[in-house]
Amino acid sequence: MISVSELTKLYGPIVAVDRVSFEVARGEVVGFLGPNGAGKTTTIRVLTGYHPASSGTATLAGFDVAKDSLSVRKNLGYLPQEVPIYPDLRVVEYLRYRAALKGVPARERKLAVERAMDKAAIADVARKLVGNVSHGYRQRVGLADALVANPPILILDEPTSGMDPNQRLRIKQVVKDLAAEHTVLFSSHILAEVQEVSSRVLVIHRGVLRADGRPDKLVAQTGRSRLQVAVAGAPAALAAALASVRGITPGPVLPAPDGTCQTTCAVDAHTDPRPEVGRRLLQHGLPVCELRLDLPTLESWFHALTAGDIATVPSTLPTPEASR
C-alpha cells in the first residue's frame, strides 16, 4: 500500500531525508521511530503530498505522490503532529465540513461523522467549539478527521502526543483495531507504545533509515540482556565466582560502603544465566543480595541504535516480504 524508494528531501544544503526506502503492506500497522529532527515528519509530509521530494519516488495505494497527488489524498487519512483546527467551529461541524471536503456523500455524512467520533471517543465534546477543547481532545478530533472518510491508508504523526494515560490507552486500542481495515503508518516517541501496537517498526536517524523489522526480532537480534548481581562479600570473591560462568561478560565490580559489592554483566541473547550464577555464588559462600535479569527493551535498543552503539547496515534490513 505504501512504497517508498530512495526518497530524499533537501532543505537547501541540509539533507533532511537521505535515500529512504521501505514498503508497508495492506493491513500492516507500522511504527515510525526516530529522535527529534530525525526526518520522520519530513518523510510523512512527502508521503501526504504536502511537501515535494527532492529525489526518489513514493507511491500510496498505487498512485505516485508527485504525479497523482489528488488520488493519493483520496486514499489517505492524515493526522499531523500538531492538530490545527478552526476554533470557531463545533467539533461535529468541523467533522461534517471535513467529511464534505473529502467527498463523503451527503446521505452518508452523518453516519460517517458519528462513526469517526465513536472510534476517537469524542462524542461527549461533539457540541463544543474546537477552540475550547483540551489538547488531548483536539488530537482525537484530528484522529476522527483522519478516519471520517474511511480511507484505506492512515498516516498518524504522533497520535498520542499530549494525551493523558487513559486517553493514550484508548487511542492505542483504536490504532490496533484499525489494522483490520486500514494500513497504518504512525510515528511516536513512546517506544513501549510502538512495541505494543505495531507489527513492524521503521527507525530513522539523521535522515537515514537505520532499521526495519518486527520489534521483538530487532530487540532480540541486536539487544543484550543485563544481569545485576549484588552480594555481601569482597569484590575479588564476586569477580572470581562470575569468571567461570558461561554466556555472561561481567563488568567492573563496585564495592559499597555497607560491605556489599555489585556488578552488571552483559548476557548473551536467549539465555538466562541466573540459576548457574546463583549456584556459583553459593559455592563461593557469597550471600546473594540481588540477582536480577533485565531483558532488552525496544527503548534500550533504540537508545543504543541512535547513540551509535549498534550499527545497522541497510543491507541487513529484512525485506518487506520477510517482515510480513
Add this chain to the structure above:
Amino acid sequence: MNGAIVTFKKELFSYCVSPVSWLIAVLFYLMRGFELSRLVRHFADNRLDQELLPTLSYGLSSTFLMVMLVPGILTMRCFAEERRTGSIETLLTAPVRDFDVVLGKWGAAAAFYALLWLPSVVVLHVLQYGMFLDADLAFGPVFAAYLGMFLLAGFLLAFGCFASSLTDNVLLAALKTIMFCFCLLRLPNLVGGSVEVANQYYLRELLDKLDVMRNFSEWFARGLIDSSQVVFYLGGIAFFLFLCGISLQSRRIA
C-alpha cells in the same frame, strides 16, 4: 468543484460568525446612513435633480472605505491565518484541488462583500417608497453601478487572496492589499495629472484605462456597461486567482 462549494460554505460561515466582519458591517452602515441622510437633506434643501442622487451616493466616503480598506481586511485571513496556525497542512492534504480552495475562499469573500452592500440597495428603495425622493429610481443604472462595484471588489478581493497566500502574517497580507487598492485607485489619477505624462498620449491613454474610479463614475455609475472594463476586471480576477493557486501549488513542486 465539490471542494470549492464546501470551502465556500465553510468560509462564508466563518465570515458570518467573525466579530471583525460584524464590526465592518456596523461601521459601514453607520457611516453610510449618516452620509446618505445628509445627502438627501442637501438635495431636498437645494431642490436638486433627485435622479442624480443614486449616482452621487456611490462617491461617498463610505464607498471609498469599502473599496480601499475592506477587501484587505476580508481577505487577510484567507491563507495567511491558515499558514500561521498550520491548518493549511490539513487543508492541502485533503483530497481537494488547490484551485478549488482558492475559488471557494474568494467566492465566500465576494459573497460576504455583496452581503455588506445589500442593505444600501434597500435603503435607496426605502427612500423612494418612503416619499423622501420625488424621482423614480431606474433599475438599470442602479444595477450597472452595483455590477461595477462588485467587479471592482472581486478584482481587489482576488488580489487580497493572492497577497494572503504569500505570507503567514495576517497584518502584512492586509497591508499589501490596502497598498494595492490605494495604487489602483489613486495612482493613475495622481500620475496622470503630472505635466510630463500629460504630454505623452499613449501613457495618458493607458493611465486613463487604469483609472478605475474615473471609469466607474463615467460608466457604471451612469448605468453604462463597458465590455472592455468588464473583461478587464474578469481578467484581473482570473489572473490573481491563478497566481494564488500557483502560490499554493508551489509547495508541492520540487
